Amino acid sequence: MKYKIIVVGAGHAGCEAALASARIGHKTLLITGNYNNIATMPCNPSIGGSAKGIIVREIDALGGEMGVNADKTLIQMKMLNSSKGPAVRSLRAQADKVTYPKEMTKTLESTDNLEIKEALVEDLIIENNKIYGVILENGEKIESEAVILTTGTYLKSDILIGSTRTRSGPHGEKPSNHLSDKLKEYGFKILRLKTGTPPRIERSTIDFTKTKLEEGDKIPYTFSHDIEAMYDVNNQIPCHLIYTTPLTHKIINDNLSKSSMYGGLKDITGVGPRYCPSIEDKITRFKDKEKHQLFLEPESLYYDDIYIQGFSTSMPKEIQEEMVHSLPGLEKAKILRYAYAIEYDAIYPTQLKASLETKIVENLFTAGQINGTSGYEEAAAQGLIAAINASQKLKNNPPLILKRNEAYIGVLIDDLVTKGTKEPYRMLTSRAEFRLLLRHDNADIRLRKYGHQVGLIDEKKYKKFETKLSQIKELIEKLSQLKLTPSEEINNKLLTIPTVALKDGITIYNLLKRNEVTVSKLQQLNLININYPKEVIEEVEITIKYEGYINKVEREAERMLKNEAKQIPDNIDYNKIPNLASEARQKLNEVRPTSIGQALRISGVNPADISILSIYLKRGMYEWNKVYRRIKKIKYFIRTK
DSSP states (O other), X not given: OEEEEEEEOOSHHHHHHHHHHHHHTOOEEEEESOGGGTTOOSSOSXXXXXXXXXXXXXXXXXXXXHHHHXXXXXXXXXXXXXXXXXXXXXXXXXXOTTHHHHHHHHHHHTOTTEEEEEOOEEEEEEETTEEEEEEETTSOEEEEEEEEEOOTTOBTOEEEETTXXXXXXXXXXXXXXXXXXXXXXXXXXXXXXXXXXXXXXXXXXXXXXXXXXXXXXXXXXXXXXXXXXXXXXXXOOOEXXXXXXXXXXXXXXXXXXXXXXXXXXXXXXXXXXXXXXXXXXXXXXXXXXXXXXXXXXXXOSSSOEEEEETOOOOOOXXXXXXXXXXXXXXXXXXXXXXXXXXXXXEEOGGGBOTXXXXXXXXTEEEOGGGGTBOSHHHHHHHHHXXXXXXXXXXXXXXXXXXXXXXXXXXXXXXXXXXXXXXXXXXXXXXXXXTTTTSOSTTHHHXXXXXXXXXXXXXXXXXXXXXXXXXXXXXXXXXXXXXXXOOOHHHHHHHHTTTOOOOXXXXXXXXXXXXXXXXXXXXXXXXXXXXXXXXXXHXXXXXXXXXXXXXXXXXXXXXXXXXXXXXXXOTTOOGGGSTTOOHHHHHHHHHXXXXXXXXXXXXXXXXXXXXXXXXXXXXXXXXXXXXXXXXXXXXXXXXXXX
């Protein structure tokens, strides 16, 4: 049997990759080590979060499935940072760990052009640096024109608890022990990473009177742009907030050497996530903090497990018991599953093109934690993009490369392939320099056209989107024409908002530039009468209120795009460019940037190196010596001054 695309691994990256490939029209095979583990959540029971929620919106805008599936299966929804500006607002859902994978499996099973096979991949079929399929553990060969590896944390994975190391994937699943070695043989550089998960507690053994209730929002939200909210805002499952205690800190400090990562095991080489540290890391790195917040999060409506968010550890089981019982409300708590760290192999992501195709093997794509990332959302985004670009490659079309001013997904992939990573990469709002452009509300405006172009957004959805765009334009024009003139009646109404009374006439457009003035308030006061969908009004209000800031960021983005337009030939020999710093030459050879813009973002390449490279590209070797002499004179002048 021959397939167009084979996807190896059925986690969040693999599910998105397989669905996208099949929906585009390619005969696709999804290979999973365990059919029952499709789309499982081995760590936290949530989808979204700060920045991550916007990634889910972007996945949906492009035609992916994560947002739709989260909307179907959530048990609580919150808009994070709702009191702050639109640039940092982001949805987070508590997902049901039972129904989320079941619903995703149903979706996969009902998708045309898609087959699922339970097996382990041991090797790849590679000839002349091009992939032609995979080889299973039993020796069976399956051919395909492209392969997408989404192996998660299963490559040579070890479970770490105290002084115990067990060769295993998450929850005792069989790891992939040979594929990583084969990747090395094919020329890939491998890095060792580590992540972890906290203990699970039996709900009935927790004293919730000692905790703070954290309920879902009373406003219905969705990740998906195409469906209405399916949950009852008044019937959401709450989380609970607690804090570590001085006793917790003492127990950890007294037993630190027993933690796998702090002496319990001597042969650990994996690097853990800086932005999602273990509780041991938090206490040792932030000694001045008297307490750390923890969230008690329900994992499902169908079983009794409570997840302690923020309490990852690799301490021995007996110490975990003491740690848990030192927490308020958990003095008598029963641990259902102990925490552990997991160490696994990944590839250095600088070995990837921006399309997520590997530079070493043609038509081989990788996505998710194999690329050095952490998080369900980051994985799903990569799986979707990898499948889109595998399809584009097979059709001889240019790849879909999202720019940093277009999507958090663009920031994610650019960071990976340009800067690389030495620890599990996690998306943060601070990583995006144009985050005012990359908002929750405008994900479809930014990306839906691409989803339609590649064949993942059908005509019905796209026409609905076009209607939204026309309504936004129409409403902006209306608000620019509607005008209020000062009168006692109007000013009295404005003072109730409260906002400054009018002295001169003003358009509603300009009135809305005042922070305190909203379309909703003006309608309540009968100062305007408009009838548009909520999402249209929201988009228009943000556009108006942040017009100056948005214009400024767009100008900055334009400057970046000018550098992106300065292409670097694929065959450039950096060793022939005189006077590049040795580190810059090394990094440029490693990353092989496609543009001056990308070269600027490479760690270890400084502005002087970029200047030398730019001049070289512009002028070639002609007049090079003259230019170089001028640079030397400037450097000498600076030193002597």
